[in-house]
Amino acid sequence: MPTTHNDLVTLLRAATPLIAIESPEEDRVIESFRHAIADALLPLHRWSITEGLRRIDLDLSDSGGDSVDSLAPDASYTLQYMRQQAARGIYLMLDFNPYLRYPMILRLLREIVQRQGGVAHTVVLVATKLEIPEELEPYVTRFSLSLPDAKAIADLLRAEAFAYSRETGKRVEVDADAARTMVRNLIGLTLNDARQIVRQLIWRDGALGQDDLPELAKAKFALLNRDGLLHFEYHTAQFADVAGLSRLKTWVNQRRGAFIGAKTAIKLDPPKGVLLLGVQGCGKSLAAKAIAGGFGVPLARLDFGSLYNKFHGETERNLRAALKNAELLAPCVLWIDEIEKGLAAGSSDDGVSRRVLGYLLTWMAERKANVFLVATANQVQELPAELLRKGRFDEIFFVDLPDEAIRTEIFRLHLHKRELDKLGFEPTTLATAAAGFSGAEIEQAIVAALYTAAGAQRGLIQQDILDEIRRTRPLSVLMAEQVEDLRSWAKERTVAAD
Template sequence: MKNDIHDLALVLDSRVRLVVIESWEEQRVLQTIGTLAVRRAQTWYTWNHIDGLSRLGFGADMDAEQDTRDAETALEQIRRAGEPALYVFCDVHPFLDSPRIVRLIKMLAMATEKVAPTLVLVSHSVPLPPELSRLAARISLSMPSDEQLAAIVREEATRWSEQNRGERVRTDNQTLQQVVRNLRGTTHEEARRLARKLIVDDGAITQEDLPTLNKAKFELLDMQGVLSYEQDTAHFADVGGLSQLKRWLSEREHAFNGDPSLKDTPRGVLLVGVQGAGKSLAAKAVAGLWGLPLLRLDVAGLYNKYIGETEKNLRDALQLADALEPCVLWIDEIEKGLAPEGGDQGVSRRLLGTLLTWMAERRSRVFLVATSNDVTQLPPELIRKGRIDELFFVDLPSAQVRADIFHIHLAKRELAVEQFDLAALAQASDGFSGAEIEQAVVSAVYSAAAGEQAVGNGHVLKALSETSPLSVVMAEKLDALRAWANERAVRAD
């Protein structure tokens, strides 16, 4: 609060007569203003549409005969009194469509006297009309630091313990650190409510609570729309191969999570390659590996028939992702939204410009994972170093990786893996992608169930033999993609 009081004092000392504070924490704003007013022995009033003007602190009461619940009446009384006090108006923004109210605020804001009233408009959002915007100073309350967030979690744990006969909240240091990281971007009260929800259910804070916390924070920040929250993030144990990508991510996890000795934060990767080779699963696995929320940006959902709305949708989505930091932002098949088409009237180019600016200038800890099936459609400025950290090529899996993928999908369906000849299955699936291997296992399960048999090697081999993999159907395009990536990308496996 000390910094907030200091910032507000600087604004008032500059003799700005109209101050806007946007915050969800009205009580904290009022407490900050009250503390400063007491220090200065200055009278201050609050206003809302229910109670009207109420005097707080030192000084004489306003004229009690007038009903100041009406915003226009209250502003007119302030103008006539001319008292050098602070007037804090809570939720006055719905009335800013009145020309008389706007004019009264403008007259107060333009006061040139050395001693004059100061208006402070407070709400979660205060969109000022153009005639007032240049007369106002906007300040924001500071968000809680990591130390404050940790203290909030400890306070809620202590409160739960006191209510449960001294029983201690079960947790571990690593999980607590992740909880604190994922609480960043929330206000003090929001962080307190979220921490309380984590603890009150079972008296424990565990790794299983992190997805629940991330989803609750997502809903709290109202991010529904073109951004979606991915509840089920994969673990890298569920991703066959990609050893180079796994190593690269492991080396950068500590840096992304806020190593104070490192000034540069990992920015993101672009995964290009064959359809079904595991690019999307790898994107999900990044969030699972780092214990972060995963947001998926639907590029197709950005488009709007009205001019300018498409770009605004993207800006809003990126702003919301910044608010949820630290997180992973996944843009699947990015070329479909940024590749120019004849009739889009330049929308794709404007989208690209908005995205490039955010990629280059963002300071938030949002790790971008973009995937593409046709990299030749991507503009070169999107894939240069500085906007992304690395370009990875995801090829068809090798024999050993195919065996691992069979093991993963057989075990996922609770089949006895030891009864299958993984080497033979891997050999028979040469040229298959991970997605095609999974579908072969699914087909084998269906076939065995139809014949009332236990799933065996033969069922899987039969499913493989009846499948024409993409590497055969689109052999020419795959060869061209491999030739392109040979000297331009790092192999992910």
């Protein structure tokens, strides 16, 4: 899929019969062809249902070109006109897709691209989204415009700041470090989308500063994720919000500089990702959020359930689109929660799970974008062996049930979160009583105790929490055999997160 000016010129000189371009930037597509024909030396025409067919490589009128005929908006007439031309030409057909459903139109276009009329025209289908009929697939070459580079984005930033100053008479206050970060974060967007975000940030307060970076991340994600395949986690956690996980915290802190591109004494490859296995409710999801907070980058969550589609090939297409959007959001953390549920092969899925796994493994091995993958799983026996092979992830961490010291810290964190830490509770006593509890079960005990106190129309006391702990049967008791099997499996195969 060529993307440069020279590639486009080569396609035109080679008399490529049919080119398909998916892009919302219609004006930019047209401008790219205007530049290309300066080297290819071919006449350039544009067709739309509203204006008909016009030649646009010559400035023949104020309207931007020469109208071929008053009947030109008719699609079949336009294709007949092309067949009658003795000289080669390039024809940009804007939003022509709906007409390809008609047998007459489809047949005429096939005859043109098959060169049955003898003239080697190049027909270019341009639309935001194209569905190419099977009859045309053998002849089509797909082309995409290159996205703007850092220089183009920086020029855009300056132009929008100048436009704001010209309109308001006020100078835009620009933080140089923040502006450089914005340029890096806007790479991956079209110029139109980048301009939309920059204008929003400038007009919000007449400045571009560090406080605009979170808003930029949200706006960029909203533009990239039009299909709703990813979920943007607006509130990531910090490691200070997470009890335990000391080894995982150290591991992430050691790699933060390499991931964000900071200068290091030794050249280091950026980290690729981790797999978090563990007992349910022990903080794997919170750890994923804290990793994004530790790196200081956005967090996007991929739900495999949203990818699956009953139509053949659509699930794989959705996965490709989701991973592409994650790359465009880079640098970021991509969190795949309960990954085993999306990769467990069923007897009736026609191999979809295997194809999804294959594409995911290929992406993990070959991706160039700075996307750190965090996968979490509860049922290790359902994970395919290919995913666990050494080298797929930088490390596999096991998040175990918290010991007494970590349970004490969990009680402190949750009591502080609810502004209850100054009411005389004894976290150590509570932690001792909650032996075998996960972090989620500890939190739920506090929540349930609060409801008990509210029902009695009084304040919370420690005995309320102790009573809830006594009434609760934690997962380590309800599913003791499964939990112990998981812990035994992980002991020699993974790195303890604590």
